[in-house]
Amino acid sequence: MSHAVIRCRPLSRRLRVGLAAGLLLAGASVQAQPALPGSFIRDLKGLEARLEQAPAEVSERASRQAERLAGGNAADRWARALYWQLAAGAAARRGEHAQAAAWLSSAAGSEVAPAAWREARLREAALQFRAAGKTAEAAARLGRWLEAASAPAVEERWRLIGWLAELERWEAAAARLDALAARPREAERRALALSIYRRAGRDGEVLSLLREGLDRDASPRAWRRAAALAQRLGEPALAAGLWEAGWRQGALSGAQDLRRLARLHLAGGTPARAAEHLARGLAAGVLAGDDRHRRLLATAWEAARDHDRALSAWEVVARQSGQADDWLRLGQLAHGWGEAALTGRALRRARALGAEEAAAWLASLPGGAGEGAAAPGDQSESSVQTGA
Template sequence: MKRLLILLLSVWSFSAQASPALPGDIIADLNALQSQLQEGELSSVVERATAQAERLASGNQSDQWASALYQQLAAGALARQDQPAAAADRLAIARGLDGVDSAQAARWLREEASLRRAADQHDQVIELLREWLTNQQDIDTTWQLIRLLAQQEHWEEAADWLEQALDETPELNEAQQTLALAVYRNAGQGDQALGWLLDGLSAQSDAADWRQAAGLAQQAGQAGVAAGLWETAWQLGKLTEQEDFWLLIQLHLAGGTPARAAEHLERALNEGDIVRDETHQRLLANAWRQAKDVEKALNAWKALALHTQTAADWRAYGQLAYAWGEDEQAKQAFARASSLGDKEAEQWLVSFN
């Protein structure tokens, strides 16, 4: 607020030369009010500046320029009294008066936007920044507008402005990257977000970037891409926790690469990273079955049946062997299931007689 007040105090004298000439008594009065403002006589400044502004508002261009400057002084005093909304209203009046050149009106528009932001008048700030950007190329203001639109959940418009911002911003900082991803996701443009994020991924990217990319791929319905990203990050050593391993398995199974899931499971079982229990062996058997690797799938199902010694698992092993033309294995599996009391397996055995 202090910086804004300095701007409000200084603008009129610098811009006066490009605007309609002012009578000497008006200049003297403005200078006197500015001195009072600097000395903290805020109420007096608001009262006097308001009266003068209203008196001169309907006059010629010179009068209206003076009226605008009085409104600016009133705005300065109101801002100093922690009344940013009222101060912004005065600048809105000032920049709409005849006699105010476009450059000065633009400066007051920016200052009004800052005041309305301080007053939490976000919708008005958005309107002001839109107006500013229709006449100015200002990348910092574009990012401000995107952030405000996101805060107000105007996602589609935020995405439109984001396209322009990305074209004009060579390298995004962390805050801009986070904002861009949030806008794309919430605007329903997951593919664009993913493509943009993938362009920036490298071996130097941290784990959070890889996780975010994989998450976006899942949201976009690209399970295979998600699995590939997680696999790459795993191989690069970016993801090392046990929950990362299990998500890797799930992503491969969902993404159409079950053989990679099975290979990871088999390696983890052989190296003792996971316990060789029923749950893990069943997951391995199903992964090889899904991958349609006949030899490995049958071996895994046989190992599972030997571990559990349940009729259901022997029968499932037999059915899989039968489906793949491995009749001898199927017959042995059904016989074992039958010996454990499985009636359905007995019916399967009939087909071999």
């Protein structure tokens, strides 16, 4: 595949600028231990009330208060975390996502804050880092949040998987996929999982995903779709394997599917399998014995470097087609594989049929082999030209 990584949807405006009003000073959070003095509560509520109208002022005041409370007692440190959260909300409203993320990270690191509150700030920090274009930092924090959260939504797990894929951290992304409770069913998520497993070198998982649902009752369309997806992922060998399985199960059949199977094997680096299928198809009459199919068979044996079968197949093609290019190809192959007699005979035929390149090849043969007498049964150049 080409580089088929599915991008996560961008953060909504609510997430970018929300850190929504009302969350900061929700009663349960503020009353959680350690208890805050009334002066802190009044100041925090006053700043929150001005958050939407004066985010710059709130950001400056809240961050200054947080700095001032460094090194204080437990109540001071809890208030400090709340000021960091408030400053982050103001920064996010101004589009300062990196600063918001940094302040949220500081808030999440407060050891006196309730665990659930710290986890919420950690997730918000991840989202703000993402909005700032700092995906590595976002992934690190979201990963920590997923480890800490009691029952994180599957959407959040997929969010992290998508971020890791964008970072090309294939092994880490594959590990997160392995941890999912269920295989992906949606087309986009399946494509993402396939891309990740392929780049992580997990061919078994790729094949397993592609073959899921492909059983003896699967439709030909399902097999074709799976093979096409493998091709789009840049896996011609896998596509050939899937098509082969569909062919063996009888889901794929006929001349068109057989030609496709042969071409997939050629593209996937298994030309001998392509040739074997083509030879059986020709012998059984599934494929017509025309020039196109004979030439495809010869090409497959040639790619498999089966010298005898390739030369024999190309000679059948050349005799059947009567084309100069086919005789020239036969002569070139024979020359490369040390078949001197066949080389001269094929090149002379090619020259007689008008292949200008054949003359140069004949002239280059050692000892005048190219200009010797025709082998027994070989037609003269004039008879080839006239068809006599």
